[in-house]
Amino acid sequence: MAENMVVESNCEVPEDLYYYIEGKNTVWGKLEGDVMTVGITDVAQTMAGKLVKVRLKKKGVKVDRGRPVATMESGKWAGAVPSPVSGEIVEVNEEVEKSPSLVNQDPYGKGWLVKLKVLNREELKQLYTSSVAVDKVRGLIQSEKIQCKRVT
Template sequence: MVTESNCEIPENLLYYIEGKNTVWAKQESSDTILVGITDIAQTMAGKVVKVRIKKKGIKVEKGRPVATMESGKWAGPVPAPVSGEVIESNAAVEKDPVLVNKDPYGQGWLVKMKVNNPEELKQLYSGNNAVAKLKELITSEKLSCKRL
């Protein structure tokens, strides 16, 4: 785990980084991933008050929303890191959205996806590349992460 300006960046995850949108993916098997937002994303959003997650069976293209979130200062989509199908959504987060702020890499996960094309996983940022890219974002946004 790398910590930069209080922001946690687990090195064992894959990251989809598109502008200020930062999503993590944890590979559970060759074609299954867990998806959530990063510590950086939850800090930028502020206290999350509503989460709508795509239902099981919905197919999503890479970069298209797997969920939408609202906070006091932001509302927007959470992009899919790869193309695939939602096979499970985290009902606990829909009931208690602040889990995303409290534990973005644990209880705050959003969806489990079946990956259409495992090659797409190789296009995500990982290891040192991910850490460097996320540190750039933290610096450019002058962020200091905090959890609720």
């Protein structure tokens, strides 16, 4: 388990990430220089259920904040994954397209989706971080009565 990890109802919420939280959509971003790795949270993968399909936008595509970087399907849900910031996709995780369940098994590790070159650093201020992010995710967990589990 990563350092600085809060666990609520079995859901892991790393404190060192950026979070885009819009309704029930919870997306994480990890910034390294100007590149942000993006994925869905443990809460999101639990709510989606076992993923059967992940389609990622192609490398070189520019996306605006809030617009999809990926679409996903499970037996009970289909939807888009919004981008936490405006950026250009510089890398895609082809492994998750081949094995969508990686997102369920390791949402903060092998289940990452895309890497974006951040085009507007000001947008980072609109994302949630550390204890504020944890509180927002905790609120969602409680309101939706979520108990996280890793689907294999």
